[in-house]
Amino acid sequence: MLLQGKTWKFGADVDTDAIIPARYLNTSDPAELAKHCMEDADPGFPGKVQPGDIIVADKNFGCGSSREHAPIAIKAAGVSCVIAKSFARIFYRNAFNIGLPIFECPEAALAIREGDALTVDSAQGLIKNLTKNETYQATPVPEFMQQIIAAGGLIGYVSERLRGAEQGVK
Amino acid sequence: MAMTITEKILAAHAGMDRVEPGQLINVKVDLALGNDITAPVAVREFERIGVKTVWDRERVVIVPDHFVPNKDIKSAEQVKGLREFVRKHNLTHFYEVGRMGVEHCLLPEQGLVGPGDLVIGADSHTCTYGALGAFSTGVGSTDLAAAMALGETWLKVPESIKFVYNGELPRWVGGKDLILYTIGRIGVDGALYMAMEFAGPAVETLGIEGRLTMANMAVEAGAKNGIVPPDEITRRYVEGRAKRPYKFYQSDADARYAQVIEIDVSKLEPQIAFPHLPENTRPVSEAADVIIDQVVIGSCTNGRLSDLQLAAEVLKGRRVNNNLRLLVIPGTQDIYMQALREGLVEQFIEAGAAVSTPTCGPCLGGHMGILAKGERALATTNRNFVGRMGHPESEVYLCNPAVAAASAVLGRIAAPWEVE
Numbered sequence: 001m002l003l004q005g006k007t008w009k010f011g012a013d014v015d016t017d018a019i020i021p022a023r024y025l026n027t028s029d030p031a032e033l034a035k036h037c038m039e040d041a042d043p044g045f046p047g048k049v050q051p052g053d054i055i056v057a058d059k060n061f062g063c064g065s066s067r068e069h070a071p072i073a074i075k076a077a078g079v080s081c082v083i084a085k086s087f088a089r090i091f092y093r094n095a096f097n098i099g100l101p102i103f104e105c106p107e108a109a110l111a112i113r114e115g116d117a118l119t120v121d122s123a124q125g126l127i128k129n130l131t132k133n134e135t136y137q138a139t140p141v142p143e144f145m146q147q148i149i150a151a152g153g154l155i156g157y158v159s160e161r162l163r164g165a166e167q168g169v170k
Numbered sequence: 171m172a173m174t175i176t177e178k179i180l181a182a183h184a185g186m187d188r189v190e191p192g193q194l195i196n197v198k199v200d201l202a203l204g205n206d207i208t209a210p211v212a213v214r215e216f217e218r219i220g221v222k223t224v225w226d227r228e229r230v231v232i233v234p235d236h237f238v239p240n241k242d243i244k245s246a247e248q249v250k251g252l253r254e255f256v257r258k259h260n261l262t263h264f265y266e267v268g269r270m271g272v273e274h275c276l277l278p279e280q281g282l283v284g285p286g287d288l289v290i291g292a293d294s295h296t297c298t299y300g301a302l303g304a305f306s307t308g309v310g311s312t313d314l315a316a317a318m319a320l321g322e323t324w325l326k327v328p329e330s331i332k333f334v335y336n337g338e339l340p341r342w343v344g345g346k347d348l349i350l351y352t353i354g355r356i357g358v359d360g361a362l363y364m365a366m367e368f369a370g371p372a373v374e375t376l377g378i379e380g381r382l383t384m385a386n387m388a389v390e391a392g393a394k395n396g397i398v399p400p401d402e403i404t405r406r407y408v409e410g411r412a413k414r415p416y417k418f419y420q421s422d423a424d425a426r427y428a429q430v431i432e433i434d435v436s437k438l439e440p441q442i443a444f445p446h447l448p449e450n451t452r453p454v455s456e457a458a459d460v461i462i463d464q465v466v467i468g469s470c471t472n473g474r475l476s477d478l479q480l481a482a483e484v485l486k487g488r489r490v491n492n493n494l495r496l497l498v499i500p501g502t503q504d505i506y507m508q509a510l511r512e513g514l515v516e517q518f519i520e521a522g523a524a525v526s527t528p529t530c531g532p533c534l535g536g537h538m539g540i541l542a543k544g545e546r547a548l549a550t551t552n553r554n555f556v557g558r559m560g561h562p563e564s565e566v567y568l569c570n571p572a573v574a575a576a577s578a579v580l581g582r583i584a585a586p587w588e589v590e
Contacts, residue, residue, distance in 0.1 A: 013447060015555045015556075017535075017555040017556065017557055017558055018556055018557070021557055021562075022236075022535050022536055022558075023535055023536075025207045025536075026237060026241075026242060026245040026248060027244050027248075028214070039562075040556050040562045041556075043562075060359040060362065060392060063358060063359070064294065064553060066208060066291075066294040066308040066309060067310075068208070068211055068292075068311040068312060069211070072211075086359065088362070088392060089363050089392065089394055090294055090309060090310060090389075093309060093313060094309075094310035094311075094312065094313075097310060097312035097313060142194060153312070154313065155218050155219055155312060155315065155316070158219055158316045158319060159219050159220060161320075162219065162221065
């Protein structure tokens with residue numbers, strides 16, 4: 001799939017409290033969570049993000065809480081993918097599990113400026129910066145995780161597995 | 171081939187003789203945990219899978235602890251949904267207000283986790299149980315949903331970093347200071363995707379509660395799990411308490427580590443983490459003169475009985491400063507009862523503190539002590555991110571319970587020896 005959008009830049013160690021503050025976690029409705037996406041990192045973000053836009057951040061994006069509400073809020077806000085130098089472990093898992101594409105790419109995280117227009121070939125992990133006419137290659141996604149994506153997230157993957165077991169196939 | 175304790179537990183749960191760092195494996199889980207924030211999402215995803223029952227009604231544990239006693243209608247509805255799920259699936263381990271505790275204080279105390287277990291929980295501080303020699307790690311709600319259906323999860327075998335704490339612990343220095351110092355040294359992503367193995371003479375002399383505090387904050391260095399090799403202290407804690415059989419694993423002497431970091435604790439001071447990251451640590455003597463508005467003693471990091479005993483020792487016969495409020499939150503009902511029997515609660519109240527039923531409340535800015543714009547808190551909790559305890563323009567400093575108590579008396583960040 002080809003993702004396309006303009007970028008919003010964030011720094012290092014953006015934590016899940018900044019992505020979706022705990023004060024909004026008395027609901028898990030994606031549309032409600034989207035209204036407060038990235039609010040404590042940039043209060044104006046929910047008002048200015050456009051469908052397809054891309055978040056670009058430095059190291060350790062999504063550190064802190066296990067709250068899946070964080071990638072849910074980002075996805076529901078219309079963000080097409082997140083590119084970072086590195087991701088916190090639980091956020092990384094959660095993003096794959098709910099079908100939010102994320103890419104680890106230190107080179108891209110360094111070179112991309114806010115507002116740059118990008119295309120991202122999600123299967124190849126190939127990031128093209130249309131504004132600067134540069135190309136960056138993200139760290140390849142393990143094959144097992146590509147299967148999760150292909151199944152539409154972990155729940156689709158588990159359902160397929162259980163159906164397979166019922167039918168006696170591996 | 172030599173393996174670390176983490177690798178051995180993972181191999182055993184994958185049904186394999188050995189595993190290597192980087193390997194993706196499927197493992198059986200001994201216990202799966204959710205709370206009132208993460209479990210509602212897990213229940214929604216579980217129902218999408220289309221299975222009729224959970225994999226084992228004895229091994230799915232639900233602890234509403236974040237917004238309880240419920241702070242508003244929405245959070246009440248979240249817990250109501252959980253109760254319905256628990257009844258439908260007849261789950262054994264659901265902990266209601268009045269019989270509950272902060273999840274990571276409650277599970278070890280109730281013997282639900284033990285050495286050699288593999289536990290996943292939809293809460294990042296699930297890594298706490300590594301203190302008992304278990305592999306335990308935080309996951310999200312969808313991972314929890316899959317584990318509730320299958321009793322399995324997938325994991326990447328982490329590399330391990332071994333931390334060896336040498337020397338004798340100075341007075342007023344405990345598990346919280348060791349872990350804050352360690353995070354200060356390696357950074358909040360210093361152990362990203364890795365296992366932190368805590369060893370050495372200073373850890374061996376720490377009680378289980380100090381070890382639980384250390385393992386609890388492994389995630390604050392980005393780690394997948396924190397783990398302490400089980401020993402006689404572990405055995406004494408779990409004997410007669412563990413509800414299931416347990417097994418002690420040990421790292422081989424020639425196990426491979428990504429890094430071995432030696433730390434001399436003999437000159438260490440109590441540590442303070444400054445806003446807005448747990449890695450911004452300084453010795454308490456370099457933190458004086460920070461005026462504070464609120465002190466919180468509690469949470470899954472430092473809400474255990476020994477924490478309350480330490481705070482009470484410092485507070486004894488003294489008064490909370492007029493310009494601040496002190497909140498004390500025992501981690502579980504049992505801890506609360508013990509604190510009552512030992513007279514600690516009376517001491518806290520006489521000193522001018524508010525003592526609460528167990529809740530995660532203020533730790534994550536949920537309720538029971540939210541900060542206004544510009545306010546500063548000193549807390550024995552585990553995170554001091556922007557807005558963590560309330561307004562995005564408030565500040566949180568982290569410390570051990572003795573420092574918290576001394577600071578509550580003096581109205582500014584203070585070392586315990588300043589009130590002696």
